[in-house]
Amino acid sequence: MSLRQNKKYFTIKWWGTKIVRKQSRVRTVSKHLKMHKEEARALVLARLNHYNQHYALSWNRVAIRNQRRRWGSCTSLKNLNFNYKLLYLPPHLQDYIIVHELCHLVELNHGQHFWDLVAEQIPDYQVRVAELRTIDALGHSVPVLQRVQQQYQEYTT
Numbered sequence: 001m002s003l004r005q006n007k008k009y010f011t012i013k014w015w016g017t018k019i020v021r022k023q024s025r026v027r028t029v030s031k032h033l034k035m036h037k038e039e040a041r042a043l044v045l046a047r048l049n050h051y052n053q054h055y056a057l058s059w060n061r062v063a064i065r066n067q068r069r070r071w072g073s074c075t076s077l078k079n080l081n082f083n084y085k086l087l088y089l090p091p092h093l094q095d096y097i098i099v100h101e102l103c104h105l106v107e108l109n110h111g112q113h114f115w116d117l118v119a120e121q122i123p124d125y126q127v128r129v130a131e132l133r134t135i136d137a138l139g140h141s142v143p144v145l146q147r148v149q150q151q152y153q154e155y156t157t
């Protein structure tokens with residue numbers, strides 16, 4: 001596969017078939033991340049610090065990315081990564097994801113001890129996992145997530 005780029009279009013040659021696409025999506029996505037990265041970082045840090053009053057753990061650094069399929073991850077070097085699209089989730093699911101990654105600083109697995117730790121702050125974590133799976137099934141596009149968030153707001157107010 002070869003990819004040739006010019007200003008507005010990129011051409012993909014794939015098994016002899018030439019596909020020309022507008023480049024806008026790629027650009028829009030990275031621009032959107034840039035616009036909302038710091039907002040997402042502020043939210044994540046505020047919630048991490050809130051829950052860490054209970055857990056008292058230490059991490060190395062927090063990175064905000066545009067991860068295609070994951071909401072967050074934790075590395076063995078104690079780096080925490082979060083998807084900026086967390087901004088478009090209802091607050092109780094943001095909190096679940098943040099506590100989940102925080103607890104990975106203690107346990108880098110999904111064993112019983114890990115879930116016991118999560119439950120210390122999110123006793124109904126199983127409900128939240130199920131809700132998140134339903135949302136994941138819809139895909140992580142911003143318009144879809146915004147619609148979901150809006151529905152939650154209508155439901156809770």
Ligand SMILES: [Zn+2]
Binds near residue numbers: 110
């Ligand atoms: Zn996990």
